[in-house]
Every structure is written in C-alpha cells, then in structure tokens.
Amino acid sequence: MKVLFSSWNDEIIDNRGVDPANWKDAPILKLPAEFDKGNNITAFMGWSGIILLKDIINIVDMCTRFIEKVQYESCGKCYSGRIGTAVMQKLLRKIASGEGEEKDLTQLSALADNISNTSKCSIGQTSPIPILHALKYFRDDFVTAVKNKKPVSNSNRYESKWTAPCYAACPTGMDIPSYIEFIKEWRPLESLKRIREASPMAASLGRACFHPCENNCRRENVERAISICKLKRFAWDYEDLHSISKPVNENKHIKEDKVAVFGAGPAGLSAAYYLAMMGYRVTVFESLPVPGGMVGVGIPQYRVPKEVLQREADFIRDMGAEIKYNTPVGKDITIPKLKEQGYKAFFISTGAHLSKKMGAEGEDAGYDGFVRGIDYLRDCVITKCYEVRGKRIIVVGGGNVAMDCCRTPVRNGAKEVTVVYRRTKKELPADPHEVHESEVEGVKYIFLAAPKRIVAENGKVKGLECLKMELGEPDASGRRKPVEVKGSEFIVPADIIIQAIGQDCDLSILNGVEGVKLTKWQTIVADPDTMQTDVPYIFTGGDVFNGPLTIVDAAGNARRAAESIDQYLSNSPVSLSIDQKLDKVIKKLGAYNKDEKVGKKAGWERVPMPTIEMDRRLGSFDEVETGYTLQQAIEEASRCMRCYQIGMVALEKTV
Numbered sequence: 001m002k003v004l005f006s007s008w009n010d011e012i013i014d015n016r017g018v019d020p021a022n023w024k025d026a027p028i029l030k031l032p033a034e035f036d037k038g039n040n041i042t043a044f045m046g047w048s049g050i051i052l053l054k055d056i057i058n059i060v061d062m063c064t065r066f067i068e069k070v071q072y073e074s075c076g077k078c079y080s081g082r083i084g085t086a087v088m089q090k091l092l093r094k095i096a097s098g099e100g101e102e103k104d105l106t107q108l109s110a111l112a113d114n115i116s117n118t119s120k121c122s123i124g125q126t127s128p129i130p131i132l133h134a135l136k137y138f139r140d141d142f143v144t145a146v147k148n149k150k151p152v153s154n155s156n157r158y159e160s161k162w163t164a165p166c167y168a169a170c171p172t173g174m175d176i177p178s179y180i181e182f183i184k185e186w187r188p189l190e191s192l193k194r195i196r197e198a199s200p201m202a203a204s205l206g207r208a209c210f211h212p213c214e215n216n217c218r219r220e221n222v223e224r225a226i227s228i229c230k231l232k233r234f235a236w237d238y239e240d241l242h243s244i245s246k247p248v249n250e251n252k253h254i255k256e257d258k259v260a261v262f263g264a265g266p267a268g269l270s271a272a273y274y275l276a277m278m279g280y281r282v283t284v285f286e287s288l289p290v291p292g293g294m295v296g297v298g299i300p301q302y303r304v305p306k307e308v309l310q311r312e313a314d315f316i317r318d319m320g321a322e323i324k325y326n327t328p329v330g331k332d333i334t335i336p337k338l339k340e341q342g343y344k345a346f347f348i349s350t351g352a353h354l355s356k357k358m359g360a361e362g363e364d365a366g367y368d369g370f371v372r373g374i375d376y377l378r379d380c381v382i383t384k385c386y387e388v389r390g391k392r393i394i395v396v397g398g399g400n401v402a403m404d405c406c407r408t409p410v411r412n413g414a415k416e417v418t419v420v421y422r423r424t425k426k427e428l429p430a431d432p433h434e435v436h437e438s439e440v441e442g443v444k445y446i447f448l449a450a451p452k453r454i455v456a457e458n459g460k461v462k463g464l465e466c467l468k469m470e471l472g473e474p475d476a477s478g479r480r481k482p483v484e485v486k487g488s489e490f491i492v493p494a495d496i497i498i499q500a501i502g503q504d505c506d507l508s509i510l511n512g513v514e515g516v517k518l519t520k521w522q523t524i525v526a527d528p529d530t531m532q533t534d535v536p537y538i539f540t541g542g543d544v545f546n547g548p549l550t551i552v553d554a555a556g557n558a559r560r561a562a563e564s565i566d567q568y569l570s571n572s573p574v575s576l577s578i579d580q581k582l583d584k585v586i587k588k589l590g591a592y593n594k595d596e597k598v599g600k601k602a603g604w605e606r607v608p609m610p611t612i613e614m615d616r617r618l619g620s621f622d623e624v625e626t627g628y629t630l631q632q633a634i635e636e637a638s639r640c641m642r643c644y645q646i647g648m649v650a651l652e653k654t655v
C-alpha cells in the first residue's frame with residue numbers, strides 16, 4: 001500500500017516531500033483505507049510504530065492522545081508502566097499545550113526508552129515505541145511545538161483500544177491474556193467468568209478448538225506457544241469437577257420478545273446463551289436427540305465426551321434457553337408459522353450435514369460397506385455402531401472429519417485402517433496434532449492417491465481402485481493441485497470404505513421463506529459484521545453461513561448475531577460498535593509478527609497435556625487427554641507474557 005510515512009515493524013518508508021505519484025510502496029502493510037463507510041483512516045499509531053496515510057496529522061497531538069490511552073489501560077502491576085507512562089503523559093500534554101521546553105524532549109525520550117525496557121507487560125514495553133519513532137523521525141514537529149509556545153492543532157479524531165495477538169486471532173474476541181492471568185493467580189472461576197463473556201462453550205472449545213490464538217502467540221517466537229486452548233478446558237473442568245454451583249442469570253426472561261434459534265450446535269447454543277443472558281425468551285429447535293451439533297455427532301467421545309457436552313448444553317438451558325430436541329424445522333414447523341406464533345427474530349445455525357460426493361464409480365450403488373463419513377460418525381452416536389472388528393477400513397479424505405473417521409474404527413477393533421489422500425502429508429488440511437495422534441494409534445496413510453472406483457462383489461465392498469497423483473500448479477487454495485497419472489490404477493483391498501471429503505448444507509429450514517439469498521456453495525448470505533440476512537428479522541451463523549469450518553468461528557458468529565438481534569429488537573441500528581470496528585482494522589493490519597525477536601531466553605517449555613495409555617485408547621472411547629492439574633495449569637499459565645498492546649486510528653470524521 002502507499003503511505004506517506006511508516007515506521008511499522010522498524011521498516012522505514014518515508015515519502016514526505018515526494019510527489020505522491022512516486023511514493024515508495026509498503027507492500028507488507030495492510031491498513032484498511034476506511035474505518036466506516038465514507039470515513040477514511042488517515043493514520044495509525046500502535047505497538048510497532050506509526051503509519052501516516054495523509055499529511056493532516058499533528059504528530060505531537062497524536063502522541064499525546066495515544067499516551068493518554070496507554071496510561072488509562074496500564075494495569076499498575078509495575079511501576080514503570082503505571083507511573084512512567086503518567087510522567088510521559090504529563091510531558092506530552094505540556095509540549096502539546098505550548099508550555100514545553102527543549103529539555104522535556106530529552107526527558108521524554110529517555111523515559112520512553114526506560115519504560116520500554118523495564119515494564120512487565122507488553123503495554124509498557126511496546127507503547128513507548130511509536131513515541132520514540134515520533135521523536136526520531138518527526139523531531140522538527142516537536143521542536144516547533146516547543147519553540148512556538150502555542151497549543152498544537154488538535155482537530156484530529158481518534159479511536160483507540162487494547163488488543164493482543166492471541167485476542168486479535170480469536171473469532172469470539174475472547175480476552176485471552178486475562179483468563180490466563182486468572183489461572184496463574186489461582187483464580188480459575190474468575191478465569192471461567194472471563195471466558196464466558198466471549199463463549200459459553202469452554203468445555204468444547206477447550207477440548208477441540210483449532211486455536212487460531214496459539215498460531216498468534218508471541219511465546220512461539222521464544223520456544224512454543226502457550227497452551228491457550230487447554231487452559232480454557234482447565235477452567236471449565238475446575239468448576240465441573242468440584243461441582244461448584246454455576247452462575248445464575250439475573251436477567252432471565254425479563255423481556256417479552258421471543259427468539260427462535262435453529263440448531264443446537266456451537267452456533268445455536270452460543271446465540272441462545274447470549275440472548276437468554278440479555279433476557280429474551282429463546283427456544284432452540286434441534287432435529288437430533290442430542291446437543292452440540294457436529295461436536296455431538298461428529299467429534300467422537302474420546303475427544304469431547306458426550307456427558308461433558310450435555311452438561312455444557314444444560315448450563316445454557318439453565319440460563320434460560322429452552323432446548324427442544326427431536327424437533328426439525330422446515331416441514332411441519334416452519335419460520336412463517338413460528339412468526340405467526342409471535343417469534344420476533346430467528347437465528348439459523350443448522351450447520352452442514354450433507355456429505356459431498358467423491359466422484360468415484362459405484363458410490364451411489366448402495367454397496368454394503370460403503371458409508372459417508374459424517375453419517376458413520378453420527379450413527380455411531382445415535383443409532384448403531386458399525387461392526388468393524390477384524391476388518392480392513394479405508395478412509396478417503398485428509399481433513400478433520402477424516403481424522404475422526406480413522407481414529408474411531410481403531411477403537412472398535414478394526415484390523416487395519418488406511419487413509420487415502422490425494423496430496424502429500426505436507427498439504428493435509430487436518431490439524432497436525434490429530435494426524436500425529438492417528439499415526440501413534442496405528443493408522444496408515446497412502447498419499448498422492450485419488451479414488452476412482454469402488455470394487456465390489458455381490459453388492460459388498462472388496463476394495464478401492466485408486467489412481468496415483470502428482471502435484472501440479474497451485475490452485476485457488478494456494479495448495480498444489482493434484483494431477484492424475486494416467487494408467488496408474490491400483491487396488492487397495494478393503495471391507496469398509498468411509499468417505500470423508502466434505503459437507504454441504506441442507507437448506508430445507510428456509511421452506512416458505514422468501515428473500516434470503518444463497519451463495520453458489522449453497523450457504524446463506526448475510527452481512528459478515530452483523531450476521532443479518534436480507535430478511536431483517538432473520539440472522540445466521542456457523543457452518544450454514546461459513547461452509548464447514550470450526551467451532552470457534554461458529555461461536556464467534558453467534559456472539560455477533562446475538563448482539564445484532566438485540567439491536568434489531570430494540571429498534572437500534574444493526575451495526576458494529578466502535579470497538580468492533582477497531583478490532584477489524586487491527587485484524588487486517590495484523591497484531592502478530594512471526595519474525596519479531598521477542599528478546600526472552602528460550603527454555604520454559606510448554607507443560608505437556610497428560611494422556612491415557614495406548615492400550616486403553618485402542619480398546620475404549622475414553623477421553624484421550626485427561627486435562628491439566630491445578631499445578632500444571634498454573635505453571636503453563638505462568639508462561640504467558642501478557643502481550644496486551646494499544647492501537648489507535650486517526651479518522652477523517654467523527655464516528
């Protein structure tokens with residue numbers, strides 16, 4: 001992008017005095033141009049420097065406003081952060097008001113340097129950085145402010161907030177450093193309270209989240225990311241295992257408006273929770289007899305125990321959400337009929353429960369021994385467990401569904417389980433941890449192979465004919481496209497083939513509804529900020545909106561949707577708050593720099609998650625990971641560096 005000036009990540013781009021046509025490019029910067037429709041961003045100041053898009057900013061004023069926010073947010077745990085930034089604020093206010101002296105600049109610079117080097121948390125360590133950059137690259141502006149003896153222009157509009165690399169990566173907007181801090185201080189219940197502000201599903205997320213936060217953890221730059229996900233589980237387990245009474249909802253049913261939620265998966269349960277906490281009368285309609293959606297009937301017991309999930313759903317029910325199981329919507333019960341019954345708003349979160357086809361000959365022939373992955377996993381929970389004892393199983397696919405499909409028969413006594421995947425191990429989309437665990441449990445892999453035909457005799461599966469593949473040019477996903485090698489057919493013998501290559505959405509929920517748009521992938525179209533569809537009283541989220549994705553994305557959508565439904569029912573504009581708009585800006589800019597040299601000594605390794613022994617794994621569906629003890633959780637939480645940091649935008653107009 002083109003910028004007037006940037007010192008972001010210590011890379012200096014200085015186009016001041018240069019004709020804009022000849023401005024040097026800043027390719028790594030991703031600061032959005034707009035904060036809001038018609039309201040442009042003119043500058044950004046934060047943990048890693050300064051970015052100016054236009055020459056309309058008074059840098060002294062901007063530094064003053066920035067340090068005021070820093071002072072407000074400083075936690076008080078260390079002297080330099082709390083008192084040091086207060087002195088910086090005093091000096092900057094003095095300079096900005098036209099009462100500054102040359103010696104103040106020297107003192108400000110020395111102080112900023114000192115605070116950056118001695119503060120305990122990242123707010124203190126990083127916030128002086130843009131001030132130091134300003135004093136270095138905009139020295140003349142400070143000197144002029146001192147010499148002029150007049151207040152500097154303060155006509156700019158600013159918005160600022162705290163962020164953290166882990167927080168910025170979490171779709172639910174969870175205050176991660178804070179919940180970790182509570183665990184470190186032996187306060188697991190306060191930790192859980194903080195977690196529940198962003199998601200009521202700490203048990204499921206703490207067991208099966210793909211933790212984008214950990215991919216943004218600065219501790220990874222030192223040795224290994226904090227076990228953020230499993231600490232969340234610890235907080236939930238602590239309350240659960242000690243039978244501590246759960247919080248009560250003071251607002252239960254204080255409002256008259258009725259809201260219908262479709263699906264008791266992570267999205268539906270989360271939305272129902274927030275709406276119930278706001279006092280709405282919420283009913284969740286769920287077609288299955290169990291809660292959790294794909295967490296309940298996809299993710300197997302050994303990863304998220306059903307009884308844990310049930311207790312999680314019961315908590316949401318106790319907060320005031322009615323959950324009607326065995327109640328599909330779209331036929332006898334429809335959205336128009338519910339509207340007639342007085343429901344004022346609807347949240348569609350019906351997931352993606354149809355299997356995609358793999359395009360192999362014979363997959364529609366109804367062969368005994370051929371089953372689609374999500375049907376297989378769901379049947380294992382609800383109706384029947386397939387007899388796999390002593391049999392050879394092939395699982396086709398390389399995603400997380402494939403991982404659950406291969407690790408399940410291992411536990412049911414299969415003789416041999418082989419995953420067939422069309423790319424190489426490097427391109428496997430499944431969580432690497434899951435792949436590792438499957439290998440530990442004895443699952444074999446055939447890479448660079450695609451299914452061509454199901455081999456059957458007398459209607460029974462006998463094997464899978466595959467074609468060898470090689471990797472060609474990258475496709476739209478950025479991964480190299482598998483290309484078949486002509487004449488390379490080979491047969492892998494098998495008794496059961498489980499196909500696990502993707503899911504589609506069943507949209508019968510929309511029967512009788514007009515005006516809700518669909519994408520070409522048959523997902524529901526909605527405003528990604530508000531989750532509102534083109535029909536104002538219908539909102540959506542989770543897999544039916546994203547396509548098959550993750551629990552945490554579904555939970556994040558639901559939190560947003562619940563806020564939007566509240567705005568809609570309160571006759572307020574359905575829109576993001578200023579804080580949420582700032583979060584979007586920061587997310588786009590990037591709050592984590594994987595190349596940053598954090599400057600800490602490596603060697604404080606992550607506390608390993610205790611697991612059950614291998615022979616117990618193979619013979620049962622017992623939960624594999626047993627969770628941290630209090631001591632282990634405290635030790636792991638103590639590795640957190642509390643990477644809070646402050647970001648501030650300058651805007652053309654008042655918000």
Ligand SMILES: Cc1cc2nc3c(=O)[nH]c(=O)nc-3n(C[C@H](O)[C@H](O)[C@H](O)COP(=O)(O)OP(=O)(O)OC[C@H]3O[C@@H](n4cnc5c(N)ncnc54)[C@H](O)[C@@H]3O)c2cc1C
Pocket residue numbers: 208209210262263264265266267268285286287288291292293294295298299327328329330349350351352353374377400401404506508509541542543544548549550551552554
């Ligand atoms: C096998 C498998 C393993 C996975 N593993 C992980 C993992 O480890 N980590 C992770 O983050 N994500 C994982 N995912 C993805 C994750 O489970 C989903 O992204 C998440 O559950 C989506 O939540 P949701 O609420 O949108 O939909 P779902 O969880 O699918 O819930 C939708 C609910 O709506 C109900 N429903 C559907 N139609 C109707 C109707 N007409 N009327 C009433 N109810 C209806 C369904 O029965 C279901 O209960 C996995 C998915 C699968 C399939």
